[in-house]
Amino acid sequence: MSVVEAGEDLRGQASTQRNAAAPLLEVDDLHTQFHTARGIVRAVEGVSFTVDRGEVVAIVGESGSGKSVTALSIMRLLPRLTGKIPKGRVTFDGRSLLDLDDEQMREIRGRDISMIFQEPMTSLNPILTIGLQIKEPLQIHLGMTDEEAQARAVELLQLVGITDPERRLDQYPHQFSGGMRQRVMIAIGLACNPKLIIADEPTTALDVTIQAQILELMKNLSRKLNIALIIITHNLGVVARYADRVIVMYAARVAEQGPSDAVFHRPRHPYSMGLLRSVPRLDRPRGSKLETIEGLPPNLADQTSACRFAPRCPFRIAVCDQEPPLFKTDTGSLARCHRHEEIAAGKISWTAAGGAGLNFAANTTAPVLSVKDLTKSFTVAGGLRSNRGVVRAVQDVSFDIYPGETLGLVGESGCGKTTVGRLILRLEEPTGGEIHFEGVNLSTASPAQLKAMRRKVQVIFQDPYSSLNPRMTVGQIIGEPLHVYKIVDDRKQANERVASLLENVGLRPEMAERYPHQLSGGQRQRVGIARALAMEPSFIVCDEAVSALDVSIQGQIINLLEDLQRKFKLAYLFIAHDLAVVRHISARVVVMYFGRIMEVADRDVIYGGALHPYTKALLDAAPVPDPTIEKEREPRLIKGELPSHLAPPPGCVFNTRCPLASQECREIVPPLEEKRPGHFAACIKV
Amino acid sequence: MLRYTINRVLLMIPTLLGVAVLVFFMLRVVPGDIVEIKLRGDGGSVTQETIDMERKRLGLDRPLIVQFGTWMTDMARLDFGKSMWTERPVVTEIAGRLELSLQVAIMATVIAVLLAIPMGTLAALYRGTWIDYTVRLLTIGGLSIPSFWFGMLIMLTLLSLFNWLPPITFTPIYVDPWANLTQLIWPAMAVGYRYCAVVARMIRSSLLEVMNEDYIRTARAKGVYEKLVVSRHALRNALLPAITVIGLEFTFLIGGLVVTEQVFNLNGIGQLFVQSISRNDFTLIQGMVMLIAAFYVFVNLAIDLLYAVFDPRIRYNS
DSSP states (O other), rough: OOHHHHHHHHHHHHHHHHHHHSSSSSEEEEEEEEEEEEEEEEEEEEEEEEOOOTTTTEEEOOOTSSSSHHHHHHHEEEETEEEEEEEEEEETTOOOOOOOOOOHHHBBBBBTTTEEEOOOEEEETTTTTTHHHHHHHHHHHHHHHHHHHHHHHHHHHHHHTTTSHHHHHOOGGGSOHHHHHHHEEEEEEEOOOOSSSEETTTTTSSSSSHHHHHHOOOOOHHHHHTOOEEESSOOHHHHHHOSSSSEEETTEEEEEEEHHHHHHHHHHHHHHHHHHOOOOOOOOSSOOOOOOOSOOOOTTTOOOOOOTTTGHHHHHHTTGOOOOOOOEOOTTTTEEEETTTHHHHHSOOOOOOOOOOOOOOOTOOOEEHHHEEEEEEEEOOTTTTTEEEEEOOOOEEEOOOOOEEEEEOOOOOOSSHHHHHHTTTTSSSSEEEEEEEEEEETTTTOHHHHHHHHHHHHEEEEEEETSSSTSOOOHHHHHHHHHHHTTOOOHHHHHHHHHHHHTTTOOOOGGGGSGGGSSSSHHHHHHHHHHHHTTSSEEEEETTTTTOHHHHHHHHHHHHHHHHHHHHHHHHEEEOOOOOHHHOOOEEEEEEEEEEEEEEEEHHHHHOOOSSHHHHHHHHHSSOHHHHHHHOOOOOOSSSOOTTTTTTSSSTTTTTTTTTTTGGGGOOOOEEEEEEETTTEEOOOO | OOOHHHHHHHHHHHHHHHHHHHHHHHHHHHHHHHHHHHHHHOOOOOOHHHHHHHHHTTTTTOHHHHHHHHHHHHEEEEOBBBBBOOOOOOOHHHHHHHHHHHHHHHHHHHHHHHHHHHHHHHHHHHSSSSHHHHHHHHHHHHHHSSHHHHHHHHHHHHHHHHOOOOOOSOOOTTTHHHHHHHHOOOHHHHHHHHHHHHHHHHHHHHHHHTTSHHHHHHHHHOOOOOOHHIIIIIHHHHHHHHHHHHHHHHHHHHOOOHHHHHTTTTOOOOHHHHHHHHTTTTHHHHHHHHHHHHHHHHHHHHHHHHHHHHTOOOSSSS
């Protein structure tokens, strides 16, 4: 044996020994920066953590906290020109990833570490077949022939639960639904039996029932194949259900990390504490008011030696001017807080925010809005071959909303909830049914009545980024309706009105001079609310008004909406897919599926004793941020996906996915019946 | 797809009919009369009687609507009439010139596309480096330098360096390929420069956009070779918008090379256009406009069909 070979042999032994004891992935003091025109953005600073073989680690944090950048740094997929890693080590399976050349790193990507991205709609190449995209890593990394790769691809599609795999391999991404595409992404990730999968917000774009299916699939596969999993998410419920360990990131740093039980039950960092308290929860009685973390995350282009969270921290003291190190805490976790011992001793805790509970409207008055048998169908042209179809987006929807009341409207994408909102706003003409607003039938109303109604009915949109005109200042956006409806006499009055509206939504009057791009997401949503309030409405449609916002900001906006409701006696139609948020804000809840109402009841009745199997499934699928509860309960998944709108199922629309479905369900369309006083459900089985 | 194609071909009829109506009546509105130019152009004195007779012979004395009707029915029988000036059939007049123009257009397209794809791709991949700056400088030049002037530069270079000029008479490719190519390569280059610049910039910008797409990140995360990321995943998507530009530029070259043809002394469609317009040769102008219009419509259809071939999301019949 030559000296060289002996040396290699020794190294080989050393590496196997190290592999047995050492963690699979070790990130040590990672720093990632983006060199932009506006200066250096320090996106990740001093992040260290380890992942063991087969372990599930979650990285949580709000947008801009550096969680995705951490993942891209590990994969070395940062933008070439701007992304830099000036400092840090990433050791994977005994190899230092940051020291590898591009070719060595390419060999690791997809083979040993794979990554699943957030947007299944855009993460697959639209002009290549699914088969090619799955076979690609197999042929590149494992040198498989086309037949071998084909066989493996079929196997992978079966593994991720896609039926008829041979045929589907020849299809293109646009022929798959969002959930199915994410399954394909997982299949690609699993293709070469990697040791680690990094999933960046894998289910954020998906509906809650599909989310449960995908996460369950990922967890089972990682168990079965002993694959370590890093899940990056902002959804604390997802973390609680799946993670062994949690890393909480805030403003480019690790705020706290430890076993998920410890972090969820005994958080030792004020940010984790605040985060857990500011999410509306399904598993706890609804509090009077959401507790929120005030303020905004810091700008990462600014450097500071103080604790990053100090400006928003209610427990800030003098020593917080110094950045704390990661302290080892009593729970075995690491927390970056000077006062972690006081937190452990229970000396400091978040005080419940003040504020009255919901004011339930007295239902004795006349409803402000009354919807009866509302139906909307769209004709879809089938290209030039005239196989036109009719899509019934909304069918026979009826409900009343009383002054000062919030009616929640929940359902998954494609259930028609947004169309209902648009019909009420008269952005769409209903195909059938009636809408009465303050006693006026809108389909027979005179133009003058309609104009008055348009002023009284306002809307807050989902996306605060695209719903404000980028070329208008905040003052102009809010002031425009004032001029259009001649609510004010002159410019001076308008400015005063804008200033008072800004104050109402918690913004400083100077904001009127700014443009939307200078504001954060939460601030933009506040501007959207101020714009709606400018018309002095009595009724506001909130269409997914908080779903694009981060958890801590979401809480602030929900509280604001509630305060305004009390102050101005507003009625809301709160359209959302997040069950916990709807539960928090609504007095009554309507559950929709596939264009029809499934169940209507008072909030506590729905969340406490839902009757309809779809409502039950929805509630089951939504994970709650408590690892003890989550790990104990066996998720009862509902199978399948939304049926095609062009070929709606006969009978009950839910029968294709319902666990109770029988032959009868496939024949009879169940009417919405009052099963108990004030509790309506459309199901013949309950 | 077949059904779609047939539909589109049928839709061409009203489009072309619209063009026919426009060109026919616009020509009649413009002042000037072919008979006057023909018989009195050189200052010759001709009696009104002769002129009237000539007008009668050419059918110009009939009511407009009748003239239009005759033209339409003739065209329906694929009879495009005779040139009012040379008395030769319009088809013969055009065919001789079209051969040359078409060849220049095809050669220019080949040159432009072959250069533009690597140029645009390299500029995008090495964005912000000297490669990118060189390509951008060259393409800005292509956009701003008029083709005929660039053509003159080529001629001057040929003359001063090699003391050689392309021949004046046109040799068809089937007669003497070498002579033909040495004659036409220069005008093809002159117009191909601009063409190449347009396409290269298109490819650069669309590739830059595509390289930021999520699916490129996915491909990299799969460990796909960088070369394959570019050629298989990015370039195929990035070339889609370039197809449109290539097609439209190509049709432009068929009839739009008036000055460049002059510079190189080529008897192409552009020259014929100028001649026939200055002579008010109605039938010939009409025939050429219809030809160019038909080209545009067909190339547009071809682009749309190519899109469907390259992009599976576009399917025209389901």
